[in-house]
Amino acid sequence: MEHKAMRNESGFTLVEMMIVGAILSVLMLAFSGYMFQQAKQNQVAQSKQNYTQLKANVLNAASQSDTLSSSETIQFSNL
16 A cells, blocks of 8 residues: 555656756857857957958048158058
8 A cells, every 4th residue: 555655646757857957958058159159259249340440540540640650651552
């Protein structure tokens, strides 16, 4: 009779817990891949923004004739 009483107890089996663990592992792996991709895209966008700002600063400095002497003048047409 004790065996029946034990079987009537509610709870999760080891197999059910392993399945839940596997599902959670797959979800975490997918989420971490997504976050890595977003971080990489953010880094590329930041690099492009830094390049654009640097280019603007160089062109601005080159357009101010009093900041550069004639020997320091640089051609910026290729930027």
